[in-house]
Amino acid sequence: MTERPLTRNIYPDRPPMNLKEYENTGGYAALRKVCSTMDPAALQKLVQDSNLKGRGGAGFSTGMKWSLIPMGDKATHPKYLIANADEMEPGTFKDRLLLEGNPHQLIEGMILAAYAIQADIAYVFLRWAYHEAAALIRKSIQEAYDAGYLGTDILGSGFHLEMYLHTGVGRYMCGEETALLNALEGKRATPRAKPPFPQISGLFGKPTIVNNVETLCCVPHIVNNGAEWFKGLSYSDDGGTKVYGVSGKVKRPGAWELPMGVTMRELIEEHAGGMKPGYALKGVLPGGASTDFLTTQHLDIKMDYKSVAAAGSRLGTGTMIVLDSGTCPVGFVHNLQHFFAQESCGWCTPCREGLPWVEKILLALEKGDGKPEDIELLQMHTQFLGPGNTFCALAPGAMEPLQSALKYFMEDFEQHVGHKKCPYD
Amino acid sequence: MPRIYIDNVPFEVKAGRNLLEACLSLGIDLPYFCWHPAMGSIGACRQCAVKVFKDAEDTKGRIMMSCMESVKDDLRISVCDPGAKAFRAQVIEWLMTNHPHDCPVCDEGGSCHLQDVTVMTGHDYRRYQFKKRTYTNQYLGPLINHEMNRCIQCYRCVRFYRDYAGGKDLNVFSAHNHVYFGREKDGVLQSPFSGNLAEVCPTGVFTDKTLKEHYTRKWDLTNAPAICQHCSLGCNVIAGERYGQLRSIVNRYNSEVNGYFLCDKGRFGYEFVNSENRITQTLIRHRTAEAVDEPTLMSHLPNILIGHTVIGIGSPRASIENNYALMELAGRECFYQGLPDNQVFLEQKIVDILSAGAIHTPSLKEIEQADAVLILGEDIWNTAPVMALAVRQSVMKTAAAHVQEQVPLPGWHDAALKELAQESKGFLANMSVLSSPLDEIAACQAHGAPDDMARLGFQIAHLLNNTLPAVDNASAALLQDAHLISQQLLLARHPVIIAGTSAGSEALIRAAYDIAASLQSSERQAALAFVLPECNSMGLAMTGASSFEKALAIVQQNPDVTAVILENDLYRNMPADLVDSFFSKCRQVVVLDTLHNRTTEKADVLIPVATFAEGDGTFINNEGRAQRSYQVFMSPDKVLKEAFKWLFEMKVIRSAISNGHDVHPDEMLAGLERAYPQFKGIAAVVPPHEFRIHGARIPRESQRYSGRTAMQANKAVSEPKPLQDDDSPLSFTMEGYRGMPPAPLIPYFWAPGWNSGQAVNKYQQETGGALKGGDPGIRLFRDTGAQPAWFQDIPDAFTPRQGKWFLLPQYQLFGSGELSIYTKGIAALSAAPRAILSTRDAATLNMATGAAHYTVR
Amino acid sequence: MLSTTEKEAIDHEIGLVPHKRATVIEALKIVQQHRGWISDDSVEEIADYLGISPAEVDSVATFYNLIFRKPVGRHVILLCDSISCYVMGYKSLYAALQDKLQINFGQTCPDNRFTLLPNACLGCCDHAPAMMIDKDLYRDITIEQLDDILKKYA
Numbered sequence A: 001m002t003e004r005p006l007t008r009n010i011y012p013d014r015p016p017m018n019l020k021e022y023e024n025t026g027g028y029a030a031l032r033k034v035c036s037t038m039d040p041a042a043l044q045k046l047v048q049d050s051n052l053k054g055r056g057g058a059g060f061s062t063g064m065k066w067s068l069i070p071m072g073d074k075a076t077h078p079k080y081l082i083a084n085a086d087e088m089e090p091g092t093f094k095d096r097l098l099l100e101g102n103p104h105q106l107i108e109g110m111i112l113a114a115y116a117i118q119a120d121i122a123y124v125f126l127r128w129a130y131h132e133a134a135a136l137i138r139k140s141i142q143e144a145y146d147a148g149y150l151g152t153d154i155l156g157s158g159f160h161l162e163m164y165l166h167t168g169v170g171r172y173m174c175g176e177e178t179a180l181l182n183a184l185e186g187k188r189a190t191p192r193a194k195p196p197f198p199q200i201s202g203l204f205g206k207p208t209i210v211n212n213v214e215t216l217c218c219v220p221h222i223v224n225n226g227a228e229w230f231k232g233l234s235y236s237d238d239g240g241t242k243v244y245g246v247s248g249k250v251k252r253p254g255a256w257e258l259p260m261g262v263t264m265r266e267l268i269e270e271h272a273g274g275m276k277p278g279y280a281l282k283g284v285l286p287g288g289a290s291t292d293f294l295t296t297q298h299l300d301i302k303m304d305y306k307s308v309a310a311a312g313s314r315l316g317t318g319t320m321i322v323l324d325s326g327t328c329p330v331g332f333v334h335n336l337q338h339f340f341a342q343e344s345c346g347w348c349t350p351c352r353e354g355l356p357w358v359e360k361i362l363l364a365l366e367k368g369d370g371k372p373e374d375i376e377l378l379q380m381h382t383q384f385l386g387p388g389n390t391f392c393a394l395a396p397g398a399m400e401p402l403q404s405a406l407k408y409f410m411e412d413f414e415q416h417v418g419h420k421k422c423p424y425d
Numbered sequence B: 001m002p003r004i005y006i007d008n009v010p011f012e013v014k015a016g017r018n019l020l021e022a023c024l025s026l027g028i029d030l031p032y033f034c035w036h037p038a039m040g041s042i043g044a045c046r047q048c049a050v051k052v053f054k055d056a057e058d059t060k061g062r063i064m065m066s067c068m069e070s071v072k073d074d075l076r077i078s079v080c081d082p083g084a085k086a087f088r089a090q091v092i093e094w095l096m097t098n099h100p101h102d103c104p105v106c107d108e109g110g111s112c113h114l115q116d117v118t119v120m121t122g123h124d125y126r127r128y129q130f131k132k133r134t135y136t137n138q139y140l141g142p143l144i145n146h147e148m149n150r151c152i153q154c155y156r157c158v159r160f161y162r163d164y165a166g167g168k169d170l171n172v173f174s175a176h177n178h179v180y181f182g183r184e185k186d187g188v189l190q191s192p193f194s195g196n197l198a199e200v201c202p203t204g205v206f207t208d209k210t211l212k213e214h215y216t217r218k219w220d221l222t223n224a225p226a227i228c229q230h231c232s233l234g235c236n237v238i239a240g241e242r243y244g245q246l247r248s249i250v251n252r253y254n255s256e257v258n259g260y261f262l263c264d265k266g267r268f269g270y271e272f273v274n275s276e277n278r279i280t281q282t283l284i285r286h287r288t289a290e291a292v293d294e295p296t297l298m299s300h301l302p303n304i305l306i307g308h309t310v311i312g313i314g315s316p317r318a319s320i321e322n323n324y325a326l327m328e329l330a331g332r333e334c335f336y337q338g339l340p341d342n343q344v345f346l347e348q349k350i351v352d353i354l355s356a357g358a359i360h361t362p363s364l365k366e367i368e369q370a371d372a373v374l375i376l377g378e379d380i381w382n383t384a385p386v387m388a389l390a391v392r393q394s395v396m397k398t399a400a401a402h403v404q405e406q407v408p409l410p411g412w413h414d415a416a417l418k419e420l421a422q423e424s425k426g427f428l429a430n431m432s433v434l435s436s437p438l439d440e441i442a443a444c445q446a447h448g449a450p451d452d453m454a455r456l457g458f459q460i461a462h463l464l465n466n467t468l469p470a471v472d473n474a475s476a477a478l479l480q481d482a483h484l485i486s487q488q489l490l491l492a493r494h495p496v497i498i499a500g501t502s503a504g505s506e507a508l509i510r511a512a513y514d515i516a517a518s519l520q521s522s523e524r525q526a527a528l529a530f531v532l533p534e535c536n537s538m539g540l541a542m543t544g545a546s547s548f549e550k551a552l553a554i555v556q557q558n559p560d561v562t563a564v565i566l567e568n569d570l571y572r573n574m575p576a577d578l579v580d581s582f583f584s585k586c587r588q589v590v591v592l593d594t595l596h597n598r599t600t601e602k603a604d605v606l607i608p609v610a611t612f613a614e615g616d617g618t619f620i621n622n623e624g625r626a627q628r629s630y631q632v633f634m635s636p637d638k639v640l641k642e643a644f645k646w647l648f649e650m651k652v653i654r655s656a657i658s659n660g661h662d663v664h665p666d667e668m669l670a671g672l673e674r675a676y677p678q679f680k681g682i683a684a685v686v687p688p689h690e691f692r693i694h695g696a697r698i699p700r701e702s703q704r705y706s707g708r709t710a711m712q713a714n715k716a717v718s719e720p721k722p723l724q725d726d727d728s729p730l731s732f733t734m735e736g737y738r739g740m741p742p743a744p745l746i747p748y749f750w751a752p753g754w755n756s757g758q759a760v761n762k763y764q765q766e767t768g769g770a771l772k773g774g775d776p777g778i779r780l781f782r783d784t785g786a787q788p789a790w791f792q793d794i795p796d797a798f799t800p801r802q803g804k805w806f807l808l809p810q811y812q813l814f815g816s817g818e819l820s821i822y823t824k825g826i827a828a829l830s831a832a833p834r835a836i837l838s839t840r841d842a843a844t845l846n847m848a849t850g851a852a853h854y855t856v857r
Numbered sequence C: 001m002l003s004t005t006e007k008e009a010i011d012h013e014i015g016l017v018p019h020k021r022a023t024v025i026e027a028l029k030i031v032q033q034h035r036g037w038i039s040d041d042s043v044e045e046i047a048d049y050l051g052i053s054p055a056e057v058d059s060v061a062t063f064y065n066l067i068f069r070k071p072v073g074r075h076v077i078l079l080c081d082s083i084s085c086y087v088m089g090y091k092s093l094y095a096a097l098q099d100k101l102q103i104n105f106g107q108t109c110p111d112n113r114f115t116l117l118p119n120a121c122l123g124c125c126d127h128a129p130a131m132m133i134d135k136d137l138y139r140d141i142t143i144e145q146l147d148d149i150l151k152k153y154a
């Protein structure tokens, strides 16, 4: 049995551990170790050495991100650390598992990350719908305060940290790290230009690090077991395990922590139990709604950042959505584009105006009102809503499933036009 | 200077700029929407895309927003790249998916930035087949019209209204493709800068409602460069006419003065020109037929001008040419300002201070660039609104400059600078009688009697310069404020002190001077700005003429006086009993004015004169900048000529000396300069009237002016001969020189591809910089480096006197203007006449809260 | 007028941030929690309390989909309409709800019992289709279960 550090103590049928139980399984040992033996620079280096990559979707090296924060006496304070627990990417439910399954693990990870960058204030930015997680985190933060893991002079290290829970009021955009900052400032969640990066000008204009929940949950384990151990957990160059998920018409949808780099086939066929009877696998969005489709030909690729990218998609959040033979790919993509168009913040032109157009074309195709030119228009959008053309990554993300659907399922699109109806109806 | 390559051609560009600014400054047409030269970049519209290449080898490049990239040495970009072009056209196609096809009925048509860019990008075929999104519009008051369906979501309106001008009641609502720009509910826009929405909005969402009442397309207007008539700042405007009516005022860019923006009084207050209350007839009173023609008037005038003492009463709202002509008619000693002693005294003090030249007086742009501002006793929000806007920019820019010291962000990166600066502000101390919206951004504010504010000022001066005396019996609050303010002013490199005449206190002017002069040092450039009441108050004050009371004394002694009153309703400026007694003593009263008022009623001879729109004239603003305002149109009533022309004819009658032709403004200015050295240089304010380019005049009408052959068809079948302008290089036709005129002669901003006002970028030396050839206007005060002469007499603290009231006029942006009130919308928005009491006085009177009426004996 | 409880809760939030205006969203949440939705009056009261303009508050309020600027029923049903629930048949669930409650997305029952809204991914894609009523999450729902579920909400 491979190691599952993040989910080892999470059981579907048991409530999560309270502080005592968490401590009994080795919880907060990492914090103790850091407080007594490591300076922030050493912790930063350790995380950099571990090859931990951000689990929020973009896969940026966490150690590298931290290294950009101003340190030392001259650095501006307060500095902020934010756990991005907005998880709203359709098809994604991995952070929920960690939040509801082991809240102290996240809190410990946050305190460690805060220590590494010498943050003064930490926020958990939690999506509104996770009520159970909210209650657990609130309780756990209190427990951590009571135990002296939060507040002033944590474990005698001279390090201070305040931690708050912020729950959102909807909008997928809040997960985009700079829009998240605006939301925390009580503003409309429109994204900010980068540069300046949040590390320099973040929350309230102060240096800020935003990390995904899963990313932060890895940190205590890296501290406890070392960078080499963490790298060794993985089947690939990227360190650690990954919480993968599968949803759609498979026998056992769910989420599992596995070594980074397991194959798609293993995930779908073993862990998810294969397709439901009567359904064949037609395609997969490997890492949430804003990743490119892969198909049966890709089943043996490793689910790590590099391999998925090489196959023409992105690991994204690592939670895959299965397109089955009974579901119309055009309708599937329409559903996605409806989501993205709704969730566009309305700041930049291509996304605000382009996505609703795309959505309408797909709906027309579904209804049998499509025209041959529509496919060209869709293609045009996949080209022009690409990275760099829009203000943030929402619209480019939206185009990934569309462009790959056009690539792999063009026949389906053409049939909609040719037969003037949806062949799956 | 970094060298960048644009489509493989090397250019030297200015450091610190973004690529869009660099391209526009080089004259390259690169479309944009959300960027604005005064507001910087936010990168939202994605219209300004270019290709950026890694190096000379890179042929693929990346699409980037030019407004969001700094120029860097050796940067390679392409504007013409097919990919970039296609993307820019696509952005327009996206915007057009929901934009109505209503150009023919849209007020913006023909001067529309969106039209410009649509044509520029080549988008012409609609592929979007679905229904358009529609919105409901809002009632935004009498000045601004709202048509939300035309919105292209560039966010400029809210960035101007809220971020730039500090307005509270316009914002962006909702999300995704439902974003909506307007108020939280229907209602009058509260910001006095709301009219700029019509110019910052790139399409027809926010438009000028007053124009709607007599709508005319930009191309059909006859335009001239004019000067705003409504306060002493002298904002540059473009005034447009059709069918003998003044129809619109838009901003005329002048980087030193108003930049890109006007206040609503200036923009909308033009309707007095079209008023029914205009004087249109020459009258000789006390006859059976009072209305007379010009020859009759001329034959009458010798009777009252020859053989009698003639005195002239000048006007702070009449041009310097008009005032000078009256001085010439009456003689220097017999020319009076037509203002009360106190006002003349105050303004004289200001003129003395500025002409001594020991301390610099700033332009509005310099105020914008100040890093600390102290306003001492002047309610600039109401008396000099665009100055208040400049002060706001100083406060915001200083805050940005502070954070830029920590994080080196370029100045154009608007959103990022705001995120970094958060709520921090530069230093502003606002001391005035009543509170104003400026208080909100002021670090320090106090409100009280003018003498008390002056005492605060003197204490500040004392703290800055201990050779100046301290204030006796100062209250703890005063000492504390003085300490804080002096400390902050000392931290500044470019502090500006602002004072004015509206509080009626000379002590304030002296105190402001002492502070500014104390701040001046080798490492600190202090400046001192004064606000005066009217558009030519400074010009009139510079004549050094005496007050109305002196004129009264003359008529009281001399029973044979003919008083010639120029554009001055004496009843507005002086107590009625004094004016009544003046008129009762005058033998003959000649009044030249534009609108009927209580003074014109007293005229024995009433002569109609041109407003700024019907005549040429030079006005001297609060910084001593002389600026020419050009005639927009020739009135069909021939008699409506400039006062100086009438006055010159009267002088000919009196002295029998003529120059042999109709007098024109250049001669007036030349004469003025000869006779009065304080006006030295003023004659060079504009090119001479015979100035031509390649033998051609500069046309007031665009090449697309339509209906010329038909517009008078109800009167004559053949096209009338175009009117001749003998006074300026401008013509009343569409023919003439088509290139770029010298800056003072720009009748409208228009360039190939740029029908909208955005064409201004073609007229600037660099985006947001001076106009080509230099901004118009001549500053008459010069910094001399003279040693300051200190003032020391500090007034006592204000103590109410038993049984006496201390009354101060309270200027209102909408309501106090003599002329602007003729605009219906402005009249409607003016507050009812009222008296404001201090809470202490109200308490002594046992006035109940909410009591509307109280009789004061 | 904001109630004392509302004010106290908002004051607490104000204490945590560098400037008052940063608590707009918190204030909206607090008021909505007490009143069910955010009326124009609520917008003005919040604006007043935070010293900002109503337009500023409403600009934020209208951005977020879970701030209700119109009255909602006693219970709010959020039916997930995102991809995994789509694949697993949320549409038939929606049809069933329309049929039972006689309302469409965005509408409230005449007796004010339910408001039915679509909601983006609820984060339980492995148990699709999912829906949330008030704070209760329902997963792996079948049409047959609907009656029993709805019964719980008076």
Ligand SMILES: Cc1cc2nc3c(=O)[nH]c(=O)nc-3n(C[C@H](O)[C@H](O)[C@H](O)COP(=O)(O)O)c2cc1C
Pocket: A053, A054, A055, A056, A057, A058, A059, A060, A062, A065, A084, A085, A086, A087, A088, A089, A172, A173, A174, A175, A176, A177, A178, A210, A211, A212, A213, A215, A216, A392, A393, A394
């Ligand atoms: C539209 C959009 C939504 C996003 N939503 C989330 C989210 O819900 N959770 C998350 O962790 N990251 C999300 N991200 C990614 C974040 O912007 C950011 O990259 C991430 O939180 C960084 O954390 P990491 O470095 O630990 O991955 C989103 C990005 C975009 C463009």
Ligand code: SF4
Pocket: A173, A191, A343, A344, A345, A346, A347, A348, A349, A351, A352, A390, A391, A392, A393, A394, A395, A396
């Ligand atoms: S791509 Fe543009 S409109 Fe879309 S969410 Fe990002 S910034 Fe907003």
Ligand code: FES
Pocket: B020, B031, B032, B033, B034, B035, B042, B043, B044, B045, B046, B047, B048, B049, B065, B066, B067, B068
């Ligand atoms: S002008 Fe550059 S993005 Fe709008």
